[in-house]
Amino acid sequence: MVKPYPLKFKAEMKERVWGGRALEQFGLELPEGAIGEGWMIGDHPNGVTAVVNGPLAGKGLDEVRETLGREWFGTNGFSSKNGRFPLLIKLLDCNDDLSVQVHPTDSYEGLPEGELGKTEMWYILDAKPGATIIYGLKENIDRKAMEEAIAEGRIMDTLQVVPVEAGDAFYIPAGTVHALCSGVLVAEIQQNSDTTYRLYDYNRPGLDGKLRELHIEDSLNVIAYEGAGANRMKTDAVSPGEWLTIASSPYFLVEKGIIEEPLALTTPAYSFVILVIADGEGRLSWQDGELAVKAGECFLLPATLGHYTLSGRLTVLRSVVPQSNS
CATH class of the missing domain: 2.60.120.10 (Jelly Rolls)
Incomplete structure (x- = not known):
């Protein structure tokens, strides 16, 4: 498996x-x-x-x-x-x-x-x-x-x-x-x-x-x-470690985050997570491994991944399919 x-x-x-x-x-x-x-x-x-x-x-x-x-x-x-x-x-x-x-x-x-x-x-x-x-x-x-x-x-x-x-x-x-x-x-x-x-x-x-x-x-x-x-x-008001909702629809919810310190996150049970690295470079780590990430890369995180951490200096777009769509 x-x-x-x-x-x-x-x-x-x-x-x-x-x-x-x-x-x-x-x-x-x-x-x-x-x-x-x-x-x-x-x-x-x-x-x-x-x-x-x-x-x-x-x-x-x-x-x-x-x-x-x-x-x-x-x-x-x-x-x-x-x-x-x-x-x-x-x-x-x-x-x-x-x-x-x-x-x-x-x-x-x-x-x-x-x-x-x-x-x-x-x-x-x-x-x-x-x-x-x-x-x-x-x-x-x-x-x-x-x-x-x-x-x-x-x-x-x-x-x-x-x-x-x-x-x-x-x-x-x-x-x-x-x-x-x-x-x-x-x-x-x-x-x-x-x-x-x-x-x-x-x-x-x-x-x-x-x-x-x-x-x-x-x-x-x-x-x-x-x-x-x-x-x-405009999205420049987002503070490091916080998430700003920049688009909300029945089909997707998109947030922008700034990573400067390691940030622990969790995938929701109802949706995969898509990460678009908009700027910078850093690391994406989870229970079984880690990946280097940089601007222009996109990742699909399974809903079953659970806990993951973003670190480095990154601007990230995080997308899910909202619960109301189910």
């Missing part, structure tokens, strides 16, 4: 027209090309990450889920809709602007079979001076106003553009129009979904030289014109 231990995975790298090479700074292995997304922990038909450490090395997260998931991942460790791991963890290198886009909810009738909706959150790891993102609609923009703006080629006039800097956190419920823009490096914690509806893509060619597909009707259908509860916050 395999004893529970923190799982580290080999990232699945995705070439994107807006990507770059910035993920190399974390020591990640990048294939050639413009790499926009590193899927760090994934169990999706479009990308399954494989374990690189310990007795389960070489096994995909899907295989771990099928063989050990009921025991290891907690009562909330599965999507009730498709049985897969419920979250997808990414690092994003935005070397250029992403498309203006929106994601559906779980209940949208146009979803591909077996696919989830996509509520997500962003934590800004790094931002160049003057960097911005698109985050929601301006006031009084309804479906009719949006349709007119699209028809007249002035969709940008309907969107809120906000400045960003490292340490900012954004909660992006399904239905929120958004776009990351050039010059930001982002950790993304989201529902395990790969469904994106594009409203606008700057009339630029994709990697194949052709214009990328837009999804105007689906987008207009799923936009939450009155707002879906998106919120943003």
